[in-house]
Amino acid sequence: MIHSVRATLRAAPLRTAAPARSFARSAPRADVGSSAKNAAEGAAKQFSNAAEKARAAAGPFAERIQGATGLNFGALSEKLVYNLRVAGSLFxxxxxxxxxAPPKSVAAVREAYATLYARAANPEYWSKxxxxGEWKKIAVYAVEALGIFSIGEIIGRRKLVGYPVKKHAVSHAPAH
Structure with missing residues (x-):
């Protein structure tokens, strides 16, 4: 099994960047622009409706928190909704x-991970x-993955460095 995978990897060339695509041949420029505009307007309407529903659902909860803490969430929620709209539009x-596009099937995902694992385990691939010089691109991908993971950790901990530690009034250390 391993020998056949190695032989396949030796024979398979490394993937390079896809050639630039020209969309002018498939559809006139005006049609592409108008269809993109229509899609953008439809997505904006859907996002706006979802934001209004979320605001309506969270309204009573936010009012209770605001009453208990004395904090005003009105300005914060407006900024949050605006930033979410900008991020959604950019995405x-x-x-x-x-x-x-999402993968067409589970088999495509399995094949991609199998190829990734087989290449990672192959010393000939790494020497190639x-x-x-493709190692630079792989290093950038690794740094990006580490950055995304680190941001997730920071968000999960709700703290930039370390985990929050609650201090106890009584020390549990043995007395000397």
């Missing part, structure tokens, strides 16, 4: 521009990567 533009 949508990237999604459309890059032609992103080191020789042609």
């Amino acid at each position: 949508k533009q990237v999604y459309v521009a890059e032609g992103l 990567v080191a020789g042609n």
Whole structure:
């Protein structure tokens, strides 16, 4: 099994960047612009409706918290909704521009991870990567993954460094 995977990897060339695509041949420029505009307007309406529903659902809860703590969440919620709309719009533009789509099947996901694992376990692949300079691209991907993981950790801990520790009034250390 391992020998056949190695032979396959030796024979398979490394993937390179996809050639630039031209959309002008498939549809006139005006049609593409108008369809993108219509899609953007539809997505904006859906997002606006979802934001209004979320605001209506969270309203009583926010009022109770505001009454108990004395904090005003009105300005914060407006900023949050605005920033979420901007992020959603940006994500949508990237999604459309890059032609992103979810995987068609579970088999495609399994195949991608199997290829990734097989290449990671193959020393010949790494020597080839080191020789042609592709290691720089892999290093950038690794740094991006580490950054995303670190941001998730910071959000999960709700603290930039370390985990919050509650101090007890009585020490549990043995007396000397």
